[in-house]
Amino acid sequence: MGKIISIANQKGGVGKTTTAINLSSALALLEFKTLLVDADPQANSTSGIGFDPKNIKIGLYESLLQDLNPKDIILNTTNEYLHLFPANIDLVGAEIELVDMPNREKLMSRILNRVKDDYDFIIIDCSPSLGLITTNSLTASDSVIIPVQCEFFALEGLGKLLNTIKIVQRSINPKLEIEGILLTMYDMRLRLSNQVVDEVKTHFQQLVFDTIIQRNVKLGEAPSFGVSVIEHDAESKGSINYLNLAREILQNNGLTRMQETEKVLS
Secondary structure, X not given: OOEEEEXXXXXXXXXXXXXXXXXXXXXXXXXXXXXXXEEOOOOXXXXXXXXXXXXXXXXXXXXXXHOOOHHHOOEEOOOOOEEEEOOXXXXXXXXXXXXXXXXXXXXXXXXXXXXXXXXXXXXXXEOOOOOHHHHHHHHHOOEEEXXXXXXXXXXXXXXXXXXXXXHHXXXXXXXXXXXXXXXXXXXXXXXXXXXXXXXXXXXXXXXXXXXXXXXXXXXXXXXXXXXXXXXXOOOOHHHHHHHHHHHHHXXXXXXXOOOHHHOOOO
16 A cells, blocks of 8 residues: 655745655656656646646546546556656646535545555645645645755745644544655755754754755756656766655665665765
8 A cells, every 4th residue: 555645835946846756756766656646736747757737638636526537547657667647727726616525625535545555655746835735635645745945934834834734633634744854955055055954953853854955957957858857867966865865765664774885875
């Protein structure tokens, strides 16, 4: 039975989609069957692995609103271990249309439970909001990864997200855990980046991943080619960072034992 992990932060531009795409690709490269769920109306995860959202006629929106079988919607990718549950612009209307539906917070759970046994991991790319789609994602998830940008406003809004997670834990999904806080866009040359790392680690301690995602040109280039950074440049810092993150998650979940000497240092 697959573990469902949401990538969530209501603050935009912190690396949610970049993390969703590249973590999914790294897990798939390590031969763990992975489903990437695009739960953002911008559909950047869909385009980021090579599909044009304008050509997606049925996606997450139709599955949520019309109860379509996800197995009829999920797409294969160039990696046999990676599948995509796509999105299109129609998803933007779901926030309004879900309001009056019964058990509206549990629709994503119902959908993903149909395919959960087919995957080792299901990674959900959440939208930059705390609306019904994100609540659905958190309700369906076993855990959540919170990307935090290594910049001045890094902790802005993090309290709201943590409060939302507590509400979901208390009222809907008591099994939801924080998989970890992921520091992104790190530039070792900047004093500010190092200050943010120290501050986040001081406040959240064991919740912070050891892996830090560095600023990397290849990470920015890869989506324009419709591929993950690992496919774009396997030797780039971005590739190494996300492979290390995948290995850290596997190790934290008891799925692999990686010796320190085996870790590829970024």
